[in-house]
Amino acid sequence: MRLTDAQLAEAWDRGFVVIEGFLDKATLAEAQEALWDLYPRPEAYFADPGAYPKFSKSQFSGLRFFPYGSWALNRLPVLSDLVDAAERFCGTEAIEIYKVELWAKYSGAVNYDQPHHRDFGNHTLVVPCTDGFLPQMTTFILLSDVTEQDGPTKLVPLEHTRDIPLIPGQLPMGELFDKDVAATAPAGSLMIYRTDVMHRGSDFTAPGRSRFAMLVDFQARGYPWRGKMAWPNHAEWKGMTEAMVRMSVRQRDLFGWPPPGSPYWRPQTLRDVAARYPGIDLAPYAAGVSA
Numbered sequence: 001m002r003l004t005d006a007q008l009a010e011a012w013d014r015g016f017v018v019i020e021g022f023l024d025k026a027t028l029a030e031a032q033e034a035l036w037d038l039y040p041r042p043e044a045y046f047a048d049p050g051a052y053p054k055f056s057k058s059q060f061s062g063l064r065f066f067p068y069g070s071w072a073l074n075r076l077p078v079l080s081d082l083v084d085a086a087e088r089f090c091g092t093e094a095i096e097i098y099k100v101e102l103w104a105k106y107s108g109a110v111n112y113d114q115p116h117h118r119d120f121g122n123h124t125l126v127v128p129c130t131d132g133f134l135p136q137m138t139t140f141i142l143l144s145d146v147t148e149q150d151g152p153t154k155l156v157p158l159e160h161t162r163d164i165p166l167i168p169g170q171l172p173m174g175e176l177f178d179k180d181v182a183a184t185a186p187a188g189s190l191m192i193y194r195t196d197v198m199h200r201g202s203d204f205t206a207p208g209r210s211r212f213a214m215l216v217d218f219q220a221r222g223y224p225w226r227g228k229m230a231w232p233n234h235a236e237w238k239g240m241t242e243a244m245v246r247m248s249v250r251q252r253d254l255f256g257w258p259p260p261g262s263p264y265w266r267p268q269t270l271r272d273v274a275a276r277y278p279g280i281d282l283a284p285y286a287a288g289v290s291a
């Protein structure tokens with residue numbers, strides 16, 4: 001679903017927006033099914049939580065980073081409507097994906113409550129510009145229904161926080177809890193929020209509940225004080241070869257792949273990249289390269 005200008009304006013002006021029905025039904029169903037290669041199904045988890053002690057180690061134990069073993073998950077960060085929204089939010093087509101995480105949470109595994117904080121702390125070495133210069137677009141794609149009971153992200157509309165200095169980036173536990181809004185929405189919804197918006201993870205309020213989401217973050221490329229993940233460090237992970245082979249030129253570009261016309265492309269690199277990624281179509285990169 002293509003986002004409207006009004007939705008993107010809300011993300012900027014209020015600090016966040018939730019768009020229901022962002023994923024089409026088939027894309028959502030295939031991604032949900034692929035989750036069970038990585039995580040226990042809720043029925044299995046709740047039948048014997050003690051069999052999965054790793055989810056109790058910390059709030060962050062359910063994080064898994066891109067790439068994944070299936071295209072059904074790997075294609076989500078590069079969906080054309082998400083990339084289009086990121087281009088418009090960032091005000092440029094020269095963007096990159098700087099973080100992709102899957103996050104599973106199971107009620108009772110750990111207390112998922114957090115104090116309000118701003119996410120920029122580990123997305124930049126400095127601080128965001130609050131006037132709109134060089135925004136980062138951070139997102140959650142909900143892969144399960146998130147009701148009040150399912151540990152929704154809770155966000156404070158910017159009108160309540162504009163006068164609070166950026167530093168410190170975290171408030172004492174409980175502060176602004178009376179002002180926050182729960183991002184409850186059905187599976188397939190997209191939440192976009194700014195890196196300077198106060199928000200928090202919240203705990204489940206009922207047993208036997210679970211929450212699954214993919215977090216995809218975008219920024220204008222070329223500003224090395226910002227970022228989170230170095231994709232070359234993930235290049236040998238399961239799923240990366242298939243992802244790079246199946247992606248379009250534009251989609252690879254979002255991960256920092258050398259573009260057509262780059263002096264990087266020459267007979268030797270075309271030959272050896274083809275060997276590294278069997279089945280890839282390198283014709284767009286070969287155009288204009290002389291033997």
Ligand SMILES: O=C(O)CCC(=O)C(=O)O
Binds near residue numbers: 114119152153200
């Ligand atoms: O999981 C959530 O709903 C929010 C988590 C969060 O804000 C964080 O860990 O920085």
